[in-house]
Amino acid sequence: MSNNDDELDALLKLKELDVPAEFTKTVMTSIQQEVAIEQKPDHSLSDVLQWLALALGGVYGLAQSLYFLFGIWFVTATG
Numbered sequence: 001m002s003n004n005d006d007e008l009d010a011l012l013k014l015k016e017l018d019v020p021a022e023f024t025k026t027v028m029t030s031i032q033q034e035v036a037i038e039q040k041p042d043h044s045l046s047d048v049l050q051w052l053a054l055a056l057g058g059v060y061g062l063a064q065s066l067y068f069l070f071g072i073w074f075v076t077a078t079g
Contacts, residue, residue, distance in 0.1 A: 011017065
């Protein structure tokens with residue numbers, strides 16, 4: 001066993017450990033930073049292309065619907 005293992009065993013045998021005064025603040029700050037990094041959305045090229053395809057498909061569908069409605073109006077207006 002190395003010297004570090006002996007020190008760790010000695011610390012683990014203690015009933016109470018003295019933690020630094022800023023320990024809680026340091027740990028909570030690092031947790032909040034990790035959560036912020038994980039929650040950051042990352043947009044890949046495939047995501048952008050999917051949204052672009054959806055938008056173009058929607059515009060095309062809307063145009064087809066308007067052509068259909070205009071055709072119905074034109075047929076009924078001519079009598």
